[in-house]
Amino acid sequence: MRTARLRQARPVLWAGWAALAAGAVLCVLGWYGISGERYAERQLPYLASCTVPGAALIVAGAILLTHGRTALAGSRVEELYALLVAAGPDGTDGDEEAAAAPVAVSGDLRMVPGGTLWHRADCPLVAGRPEALPVDSRVLAGGDLGPCPICGPDAPDGPPPSGTAG
Structure with missing residues (x-):
């Protein structure tokens, strides 16, 4: 009894991990390029092309992971609530009278x-x-x-x- 929200949370989590990995790789490449240059004007292209986009990808990945985990937890709560309502008290089918008692x-x-x-x-x-x-x-x-x-x-x-x- 998987909800649609649960199926949508998994790709968001994978996208978050992919963005984090790509951002880390770009930051490492930018750092490697900057470390070989002595003058600041020759370091700026590495900052602009690798380090800044890498940091942005890391932030985006963290946001996607947070959103994905929140959606995953929400879908689990919805699933548990649906099971609780379906069972109802004393094994009934969960009608309104039993819920109001x-x-x-x-x-x-x-x-x-x-x-x-x-x-x-x-x-x-x-x-x-x-x-x-x-x-x-x-x-x-x-x-x-x-x-x-x-x-x-x-x-x-x-x-x-x-x-x-x-």
Whole structure:
């Protein structure tokens, strides 16, 4: 399941390596030509014909390699996302209802000391973490914590519980 973007990234990488190699060869030829000349006016043709174009090719090759690697990484991310969406949760085919459902469904709320979010107890970000504490509704009323965007917890209703630590 290769994407078209992946097929386009490979030639860009090869072109980048070729430009780097050609630039290095031109710089070496320019240096060799300059090293045999004593006077600056006789060195300028080597600079103009070999060294400056060689340096430009090295810069162009570096840009092509960077672009090619970015495109390659982007195509891999797209491919992994397509596989993730195709599989869907619980082995389904990835319909919209399953994607909109929250990850966690527990009514107990947890927070991590020093954190900025509050979570459901079975949220993957706090599940199994021994440092996760029950959330006191006074902490929620203070506005210091926000709801987790992954598990989408609802704010508790009613008076604050007396036996919980915040």
